Amino acid sequence: MLDQVQRTESDDVRILLHCRRMTTLFTSQLATVGYARVAVQRGVDRYPDGLTYAVPVELGDLAVGEPVIVPLGAGDTPTAGYVIERFDETDLDPGRIKLIDCRANEPPMPRQLIDLAKWISSYYCAPIGMTLAAMMPAAVKRRVGLVGRTMIDLAGGAAADVKLAPKQRHVLDVLGAIPADRRPVEIRQLRDLSDLATTSPIKQLISKELLVVRSRTAVEAAWIEHALDATVPERLTEPQKQIIHDIQATLKGGFSTHLLFGVTGSGKTEVYIRLIEKVVEAGKVAILLVPEIALTPQTGGRLIARFPKHRVAVLHSGLTAAQRHQQWMLAASGAADIVLGARSAVFAPVPEGRLGLIVVDEEHDGSYKQDQIPRYHGRDVALRRAQLASCPVVLGSATPSLESWHNATIKGSYRLHRIENRVPGMRLPIVQIVDFVAERKRRHDRRVHLIGPRMESAIGETLDRGGQVLLLLNRRGYANYIACPDFRCGWMMNCDDCDATMVFHLNRRLPAGGFVRCHHCEAEQRLPQRCPLCDRHVTTFGLGTQRVEEELARKFPQLVEGKTMLRIDSDSMRGSKDFHHALGKFGAGEVQLLVGTQMIAKGLDFPNVQFVGVINADTAINLPDFRASERTFQLVNQVAGRCGRGKDLGLVIVQTFQPQASAIRLAAAHDYEGFAKLELADRQRCKLPPYTRLARIVVRDVDYTRCVNTARTIARRLGELADESMRLRGPAPCPISRIAGKHRQQIELLAESAQRLQKVLVAGRNEGLLHAGAGLVIDVDPIALL
Numbered sequence: 001m002l003d004q005v006q007r008t009e010s011d012d013v014r015i016l017l018h019c020r021r022m023t024t025l026f027t028s029q030l031a032t033v034g035y036a037r038v039a040v041q042r043g044v045d046r047y048p049d050g051l052t053y054a055v056p057v058e059l060g061d062l063a064v065g066e067p068v069i070v071p072l073g074a075g076d077t078p079t080a081g082y083v084i085e086r087f088d089e090t091d092l093d094p095g096r097i098k099l100i101d102c103r104a105n106e107p108p109m110p111r112q113l114i115d116l117a118k119w120i121s122s123y124y125c126a127p128i129g130m131t132l133a134a135m136m137p138a139a140v141k142r143r144v145g146l147v148g149r150t151m152i153d154l155a156g157g158a159a160a161d162v163k164l165a166p167k168q169r170h171v172l173d174v175l176g177a178i179p180a181d182r183r184p185v186e187i188r189q190l191r192d193l194s195d196l197a198t199t200s201p202i203k204q205l206i207s208k209e210l211l212v213v214r215s216r217t218a219v220e221a222a223w224i225e226h227a228l229d230a231t232v233p234e235r236l237t238e239p240q241k242q243i244i245h246d247i248q249a250t251l252k253g254g255f256s257t258h259l260l261f262g263v264t265g266s267g268k269t270e271v272y273i274r275l276i277e278k279v280v281e282a283g284k285v286a287i288l289l290v291p292e293i294a295l296t297p298q299t300g301g302r303l304i305a306r307f308p309k310h311r312v313a314v315l316h317s318g319l320t321a322a323q324r325h326q327q328w329m330l331a332a333s334g335a336a337d338i339v340l341g342a343r344s345a346v347f348a349p350v351p352e353g354r355l356g357l358i359v360v361d362e363e364h365d366g367s368y369k370q371d372q373i374p375r376y377h378g379r380d381v382a383l384r385r386a387q388l389a390s391c392p393v394v395l396g397s398a399t400p401s402l403e404s405w406h407n408a409t410i411k412g413s414y415r416l417h418r419i420e421n422r423v424p425g426m427r428l429p430i431v432q433i434v435d436f437v438a439e440r441k442r443r444h445d446r447r448v449h450l451i452g453p454r455m456e457s458a459i460g461e462t463l464d465r466g467g468q469v470l471l472l473l474n475r476r477g478y479a480n481y482i483a484c485p486d487f488r489c490g491w492m493m494n495c496d497d498c499d500a501t502m503v504f505h506l507n508r509r510l511p512a513g514g515f516v517r518c519h520h521c522e523a524e525q526r527l528p529q530r531c532p533l534c535d536r537h538v539t540t541f542g543l544g545t546q547r548v549e550e551e552l553a554r555k556f557p558q559l560v561e562g563k564t565m566l567r568i569d570s571d572s573m574r575g576s577k578d579f580h581h582a583l584g585k586f587g588a589g590e591v592q593l594l595v596g597t598q599m600i601a602k603g604l605d606f607p608n609v610q611f612v613g614v615i616n617a618d619t620a621i622n623l624p625d626f627r628a629s630e631r632t633f634q635l636v637n638q639v640a641g642r643c644g645r646g647k648d649l650g651l652v653i654v655q656t657f658q659p660q661a662s663a664i665r666l667a668a669a670h671d672y673e674g675f676a677k678l679e680l681a682d683r684q685r686c687k688l689p690p691y692t693r694l695a696r697i698v699v700r701d702v703d704y705t706r707c708v709n710t711a712r713t714i715a716r717r718l719g720e721l722a723d724e725s726m727r728l729r730g731p732a733p734c735p736i737s738r739i740a741g742k743h744r745q746q747i748e749l750l751a752e753s754a755q756r757l758q759k760v761l762v763a764g765r766n767e768g769l770l771h772a773g774a775g776l777v778i779d780v781d782p783i784a785l786l
């Protein structure tokens with residue numbers, strides 16, 4: 001996102017060149033027609049947002065959403081921004097209002113997105129200019145891939161009685177033979193079609209006014225194709241039919257919210273597809289949001305394959321800049337019937353009045369939350385957008401977020417649709433919980449075993465049968481502790497700049513056999529050989545996917561690393577291409593076993609997966625985050641859902657140190673509702689979301705004292721602004737008290753309603769107390785609390 005906010009020098013030069021007026025004129029000196037509020041693409045934060053400028057007469061038709069250049073600050077620096085409001089009167093002194101310089105050479109922002117930006121800016125406490133900047137991809141603003149082409153057409157005059165050279169006559173004949181709807185053609189294409197060596201005969205015809213030039217600038221728009229053949233189910237299940245029928249009935253009825261709660265493999269995607277069919281048949285556009293599309297290529301592939309006659313624009317971070325520009329333009333021009341993408345696709349520029357449906361698949365997924373300004377939640381923005389567009393929104397999940405579940409079952413503001421069973425021919429897997437401690441006792445050698453005896457034999461049997469295996473461990477690297485073996489010494493290797501331990505990563509090409517890396521600031525160091533305090537040889541311990549991989553190679557000599565066994569995590573996969581490639585090989589049966597982080601827990605649909613193993617279900621459960629339990633439930637449930645999608649019954653083994661933990665016990669029993677009930681009762685008792693609304697404020701500073709003092713000042717003032725019903729916690733050090741050299745102090749503000757929370761935040765913003773930036777994070781409805 002940064003590159004969207006920071007302008008380069010050349011941008012400034014471009015802006016300067018583009019503006020005819022270099023000196024600022026004030027309203028009193030020139031004829032103007034009313035005023036405009038302009039959101040500049042800088043971190044200027046005022047509430048309500050935007051700065052007031054006067055509109056010069058020649059820009060009288062300037063509309064909301066148009067990009068403009070305005071003078072900013074004492075130096076009148078030409079600055080780009082969007083018009084977010086037009087009005088006729090103002091209380092401000094007209095003599096002090098500056099004039100808009102000119103229109104900027106960028107695509108306009110659809111009006112609906114301006115309205116959405118206003119809401120995001122106010123709800124998530126983000127400067128509106130930065131919000132708008134984040135909504136339009138930088139590639140679109142910079143018009144990456146835009147090419148100017150010289151197109152030639154017949155002038156329409158009579159050429160018969162004009163004397164022409166044979167080559168010229170030939171060109172006219174060739175062009176005349178091309179059907180009118182395929183013209184104009186590019187000059188070089190015409191040259192080639194006419195078998196000419198140069199374009200001079202064409203140019204001569206232009207000067208004789210027998211041909212005309214139509215310049216065109218266009219992005220080379222190409223539809224993204226995925227060759228995935230999609231089988232259409234012969235018959236919908238009864239619940240599918242019923243739900244499609246019910247939601248379809250609301251397609252014309254304005255805004256409504258539906259929560260589709262269906263177990264993994266119950267055919268939710270099929271429901272989305274059928275609803276989208278209805279929407280596009282009616283000439284409307286549907287947006288389908290999926291979490292991290294690069295990680296869920298199958299959903300995208302299936303969707304595109306099921307709409308061969310319709311146009312699907314794809315928006316996600318895996319595209320090149322030019323592709324992103326193209327895809328955005330396809331949506332903006334109205335050529336796309338469906339927009340598919342990750343979080344930011346919620347900002348797809350669907351033409352006014354055409355948005356008919358938004359679907360948010362896996363609505364519980366944490367990747368819908370953006371962790372930079374504006375810190376919005378894609379699902380919640382989707383709700384707001386659907387409301388503005390007056391269309392339904394469908395949220396789907398096998399493990400709904402407790403927020404959505406609460407809305408659907410307790411508040412009743414969402415309509416709940418359930419699918420309790422898997423589609424015919426697919427059964428939910430059997431899930432066994434294995435006590436890690438007990439398993440360890442059964443081993444008699446002293447080596448580390450991340451794969452216990454029961455999991456080991458289940459993997460062996462599955463491989464022997466020709467079945468495929470998925471193994472999940474949500475931790476990268478080899479070992480997450482590097483320490484002195486003498487516990488009386490107690491030395492442990494921490495990152496110099498973070499309050500975190502360093503992680504050991506294997507790399508056989510390095511002399512030490514590997515290196516250490518901090519997973520918070522990415523700093524790397526050599527593996528120390530000896531303890532710096534007592535000079536003993538260091539040891540490494542703890543878990544990591546690389547260690548599992550090593551253990552698998554030892555236990556299953558029939559598996560070949562990199563061939564029949566692949567490790568999938570952000571270290572081994574450089575980009576989405578690597579990942580697609582790996583999945584392709586897994587789908588083809590070439591790879592028998594995948595071991596990886598949660599990248600493999602999401603949405604994969606491979607019928608031959610007969611065994612899923614969770615190496616350690618506890619990696620998240622003890623984190624100091626009130627959603628730790630909810631996340632553990634989701635992860636175990638989702639990864640188990642990858643199993644048993646074929647005719648064979650699947651088996652899942654979950655290894656844990658806490659076999660009694662409700663998140664693990666109920667996930668094994670496929671009992672989402674039981675879990676939700678328990679967890680909601682807890683949240684209610686502790687007055688936590690979804691029963692309250694939370695805003696988290698984090699102060700970051702390299703100077704510890706300054707960090708604490710700033711946090712105290714903010715907390716004190718917020719305490720004064722808040723009413724008695726609200727709770728203020730902190731300031732206190734964040735669970736990770738330092739990252740990349742910056743100390744971190746947090747303040748949490750809890751209110752009974754979003755409105756009450758907003759009131760305090762708005763007041764804090766207006767006073768200049770809460771100014772989101774590098775030193776201050778304001779996170780409304782946060783989902784990461786470390």
Ligand code: ADP
Nearest residue numbers: 233235236237263264265266267268269270423
């Ligand atoms: P979910 O999204 O709920 O996990 P999917 O929509 O991916 O489930 O469906 C799982 C599998 O079942 C897919 O391969 C899909 O093609 C298939 N499927 C969906 N609906 C039906 C149906 N009515 N009959 C048979 N198979 C179906």
Ligand code: ZN
Nearest residue numbers: 495498518521
């Ligand atoms: Zn670090």
Ligand code: ZN
Nearest residue numbers: 484489531534
């Ligand atoms: Zn030591």
